[in-house]
Amino acid sequence: MVSSYCYPPSVERQTSSIMAAPNSTTEFPPGFAEESSAHCILIPVVIFFPITILLAAIRTWTRHTMTGLGAEDWVLLLALAFGLATDAMFLFMTAHGFGRHVQTVSPADLTLALRAFWLSQMTYKASLHLTKISLLLFYTRIFHHISRFRRVASTLVFLIATYLVATCIASVMQCSPVQKAWSFRTPGTCTRVLDFFIFNAAASLATDVAVWALPVPLVWGLKLPRGQKLALVPVFGLGGFVVVVAAMRLYSLAAPTAPNPDPTYDLWGTTLTIVEFNLAIVCVCLPSVRVFLVKLLPGVFPGTSVHRSTAPGSGGPHHSPERIVGRLLPSNSGCTSEGGGSVSLSAISVAKMKRDQTSSDEDMLGRGYHGGIKKTVRYDVEYGMTRYN
Structure with missing residues (x-):
């Protein structure tokens, strides 16, 4: 899972193209100003926004009625809140230029979009890493009788929590003064943001692989009926897909074509970002959804005795x-x-x-x-x- 977006890898490298904002004398090729890729943001947000809310509600209700809410449930609800805030900010960015060619975005809209983008870096990272922490807390409770597994999972929780705090602080302070991140006319300097993003992406991908692979040997070695073992396939299958998406995001950042010359229009990396953190929440909710379906439709979904x-x-x-x-x-x-x-x-x-x-x-x-x-x-x-x- 990647801790960055495609816009823009380095604010300073994009200044020349972004400052070419339209004015009364600017002329574009026919249809250029009307072209839009906003659907790259709108479609995944519209799909995942209600799905994550519904699945999280099912999980919370199921856990509350069966066992009571635990630490991992509250952490996941916090991750959901940050995720919904990130989705909302992406929608705000499409209303202020994301999806259009950067040359056609007004300086006022671009400033608003960049400010929302800057904020979304923190909410995105919080949602993504809190989701991983929630899953690890669930692991430690499920396999609490295996001391070595519990120690490894607890260590990962500490490392991810520490990394989350550090990377959010670094994101806030990526430019000096802070407002330089969204205001090009403000005097100041920014760090090598692209290198920072690539490092975050690689570190986050490493923790993704660790979190996804940690319980696989234990769970797959269980002597479960065939139907129950097959029911676990979607959970780990989607988790594996999240890892693949994270790897694709890392490649998009480290590709030779980076930085993107038209960052407000080429939104492929942004699409991957939206899919990544929302799908992570879906994965964590799936086990409880199965329990809910077993209780709701016991004839269709055979469950426990x-x-x-x-x-x-x-x-x-x-x-x-x-x-x-x-x-x-x-x-x-x-x-x-x-x-x-x-x-x-x-x-x-x-x-x-x-x-x-x-x-x-x-x-x-x-x-x-x-x-x-x-x-x-x-x-x-x-x-x-x-x-x-």
């Missing part, structure tokens, strides 16, 4: 004590106590049964009790026995 009920006043999902006792301790059974007396299981009274607070991770990956990782649930049971001699 776990049935839950909510104990009065518990505020959360619990296994039904009656169901557990009825399954494990049938009423027509008998056993012998240590003192030699017969114990009537029908006389057992459950005084307390408390479920461990570990969340329903097997459901989040669509795993049941038919195979694969099984979560151990601890119950404290107090009972009384009536002895018959």
